[in-house]
Amino acid sequence: MLLGLDLSPLTVYNRAMFLDLLLFVAGLLLLYYGAEYLVSGSSRLALSFGIRPLIIGMTVVAFATSMPEMMVSLLAAFRGSADIAAGNIVGSNIANIGLILGVAALLTPIAVARRTLRREFPFMLGASVLLTLLALDLQLGFLDGLLLFVLLLVFLGYCAVTARSLDADSVIDAAQIDYERKHRVRDSFFIVVGIIGLGVGAELMVNSAVSLARTFGLSELVIGISIVALGTSLPELAASIMSAWKGEMDISIGNVIGSNIFNIFFVLGICPMIKPLTIEPSLIHVQLPIMLVFSFGLVFLVYRNKGLGRPQGLLLLGGYLLFIISLFS
Secondary structure, eight states: OBTTBOOHHHHHHHHHHHHHHHHHHHHHHHHHHHHHHHHHHHHHHHHHTTOOHHHIIIIIHHHHHHHHHHHHHHHHHHTTOHHHHHHHHHHHHHHIIIIIIHHHHHHSOEEOOHHHHHHHHHHHHHHHHHHHHHGGGSEEOHHHHHHHHHHHHHHHHHHHHHHHHTGGGOOOOHHHHHHHHTTHHHHHHHHHHHHHHHHHHHHHHHHHHHHHHHHHTOOHHHHIIIIIHHHHTHHHHHHHHHHHHTTOHHHHHHHHHHHHHHIIIIIHHHHHHHSOEEOOHHIIIIIHHHHHHHHHHHHHHHHHHTEEOHHHHHHHHHHHHHHHHHHHO
16 A cells, blocks of 8 residues: 555556566576577487588578477467467568578678578578468468478478588588497487477466567567567577587578578478468568568578678668567557
């Protein structure tokens, strides 16, 4: 009681909001560290079998770093929050290009091989265009998901063929392979711990995100495409920044390309086959076209400049920040 006013409802409201924020951060941390363990264990395990760095970036690391999106979107779909499920993927793909490659290019220029531009980029562009076309009827159903998943298998088959063709121009340290072979049990343990962390983190993140959306009067689509997408993209951000910092540019660009492909073919392939997703009209009219602009814009910048320098990184990052600001304006 203060000046004759009963503030107890406000106190309860604030406590509930604080608890939601706390649970959201806890879920975010579990997603991040769960993905870190999964990326570390799976990439080392792949290396122990002699898989090349570019292929690790496009498949193993991309699969592992897409697991937060998978867990969150699948759980959101089961909870009836289709806007979070779909918005998370679209927002994550935009963040991968605008935020992650933008920051990575600002840290150190990223050179992109013509082979990558000619072979891998078309898969990313094709996946983005196909998702937009499939979503035009405002629903992703079982057959849509099945088509996307079949295309994932095609992409994985392509990566397997590419891995063999790269044997002649890619060298892996034999001593490092021998070292990783001796630690396969450790790496397998990391993978299990990572998956558990991802599952618990997704549970906390989805529940708190829905509650926060109601508290602040925001749509679940806005929450999913911004805050949730940014949170699930943290593993890609960490992986790409570290790869760029170490000069492993193949993994940096390969991680983003592979992750965007996996987000569409894998996550939006599996989710609709389990539970159909209803698509918000604004996603068709606004966010999906923006995702296409970022995707084609990336290819244009890379093709024109033979990579991404700091000016291009600044352009991508600035575009992403404007996109986020527009969501809340």
